[in-house]
Amino acid sequence: MVAEEPAAKEERGGPLRLGDPSSAVRLADAPVDDVARLQTGIGEFDRVLGGGLVEGGVVLLGGEPGAGKSTLVLQAADRLSRAGHVVVYVSAEESAHQVRLRANRLGISGDGVLLVTDNGLPGAFARARTTGAACVVIDSIQAVTCPDVDAAPGSILQARECTALAVAVAKSTGIAVLITGHVTKEGNLAGPKTLEHMVDTVLYFEGEYRHAYRVVRATKNRFGSTDEIGVFEMRDGGLEEVANPSALCLSDRKEPLAGCAVVAGIQGSRPLLVEVQALVASSQYGAPRRVVSGVEAQRLALALAVLERRTGLGVSANDVFVSAAGGMRLSEPAADLGISVAVASATTGKIVPLGWCMIGEVALTGEVRPVAHLRQRVAEAARMGFTRVMVPAHNLGAHGLRDEGSIEVVPVETIARAMALCLREGNGGAVAPPLAGSATGAVNP
Ligand SMILES: Nc1ncnc2c1ncn2[C@@H]1O[C@H](COP(=O)(O)OP(=O)(O)OP(=O)(O)O)[C@@H](O)[C@H]1O
Ligand SMILES: [Mg+2]
Known part of the structure; x- marks a missing residue:
């Protein structure tokens, strides 16, 4: 049954410029399809995401230096590309050589991953659109720039503008975006903290990085529970899932x-x-x-x-x-x-x-x-x-x-x-x- 249109009330107030009134839709008419997920196949990562990356969703993965952010996103990019998806990997803080070295160490051939080492974000998204990419990885948000924004890479303004661009592109194209971000112990260096409200999901590497074990926890998730954790062990060959964390x-x-x-x-x-x-x-x-x-x-x-x-x-x-x-x-x-x-x-x-x-x-x-x-x-x-x-x-x-x-x-x-x-x-x-x-x-x- 379709609800009746609420009776139009007489316009109140004087001549205000309020934009197009037709942009509202009835909640009941809004699409109800389940979110389409891109599973990375890394069980612990998919679990903490709520079942995988979401098409058009933006995920921010925060952690202290050396936590394993680049390792995890590269492993995820590799798995997605092996599942037949095009993945654009924007490595703004490491050269192609460095990424290749890590890939070699992790046993990743990198065939299906398109590497962009230029830190201009609009160009990378343009590349993603022309190649039909399903996922864009940005490593890290502190190193990319939008050339139109007059601020240094790593500044709060630049990080915020780049995140806003990522969100806009993701929502309009359905590309899933996975962003890494540094946090200091205080969590305040142009950090993910200021960006958390803009993205759909916020994950953090928590715990003690001198241990081999790494726990990834969701602190915000519009597409899943925030109680889940992913447990990994850092080995020479990368982050391995820990199937029995109790042990x-x-x-x-x-x-x-x-x-x-x-x-x-x-x-x-x-x-x-x-x-x-x-x-x-x-x-x-x-x-x-x-x-x-x-x-x-x-x-x-x-x-x-x-x-x-x-x-x-x-x-x-x-x-x-x-x-x-x-x-x-x-x-x-x-x-x-x-x-x-x-x-x-x-x-x-x-x-x-x-x-x-x-x-x-x-x-x-x-x-x-x-x-x-x-x-x-x-x-x-x-x-x-x-x-x-x-x-x-x-x-x-x-x-x-x-x-x-x-x-x-x-x-x-x-x-x-x-x-x-x-x-x-x-x-x-x-x-x-x-x-x-x-x-x-x-x-x-
Ligand atoms: N042979 C190795 N060479 C380098 N790192 C190794 C090696 N084996 C294990 N690692 C681990 O990889 C970690 C670095 O991971 P990664 O570069 O993904 O971290 P990150 O969070 O991206 O760091 P950054 O904030 O500096 O970008 C090291 O802290 C170390 O624990
Ligand atoms: Mg890194």
Whole structure:
């Protein structure tokens, strides 16, 4: 049924120049076709894009120098060209020779990739149109220019104008555009930050680049979820997909160590087990330090306050260091229980036995609150060979979850109860002695 045209109202106001009134279409009449995707065939990259590049979509891939931006876009260009698409690769900061060297190292013949090393962007797009390109790669937005714009390459004005041109060309021709951009640690060098609102999708390389592992995360996506991550390993032959990321975030130690606990988290649509490591040391200065890596400082502060007030564990006067293994980021509340247990273990010198893993949000009351996707998390823990999983007791009714295969499900109501159940005296040398002043005996389930 077609809705009736709203009755025309008498024009209000004086003679205003407002443009053509016919440019509006009914929302119901707007095209509803699914977006056409160009899959790169690099599973982890397609996943974080929401299923592949979108025709006419513009993607910005940000990251610090050396993160692997050029490597990933060259690998994607190669895969697309091998699937029969024409790809124009604008290499504005590296010469043809340098790109060829990288291609050789990555085992890319480069047959189907048209390389443009001139930094004038309009010329590159003209080339893309005449060759019927499906995708244009711009490496990087800080090095290309629009000659009409009177500003240096890398300036905010130039980067913004070039991005605007890319968006305009993409929308009018259906060419997918993949742009790389540098960010400093502060993220402010004519950086992707100022361009984020203009493009459809923003991806970032996150984590520690001294590790071999690279995580690509979507921070904005008009065509997909922003929860997904792509996990890669940087090798001599380029970025390789990591099919089983849980394996890289767990240790393979044979003896349990104080301060370690495993969290069964969810990243996007995928469960991921991550080891949390905590270290609690006597503070040398007036104000105790809280140093985090991969864990939110705010959540740690809450966990420490809850531990202190609800279990009597004395941590507030000590320095506390907490990190998530494998360069992962644990930002979901369901990681609270594992983080709290790791800190409690580090403080008391007691260990969590190997084979345990933790799921649960910890409330300010000290209660363990239910979390989403419990079954998926438990299944991943079982798949990775864990034997006991601690879950919020309140979750069990809703999920009807029992022991699953080889894994025992241990319901807990409070953080104090969780500590009483899983913290054990360790075996001698492998365990740090409890810190003086920590109230190890005060845990009262
Ligand atoms: N043999 C090699 N030669 C050069 N780089 C290598 C080699 N093997 C692995 N790499 C990795 O490739 C990374 C460089 O990747 P790439 O050039 O794609 O990064 P980028 O994000 O484009 O950097 P930039 O911001 O400088 O353009 C290095 O940090 C290194 O980890
Ligand atoms: Mg580069």
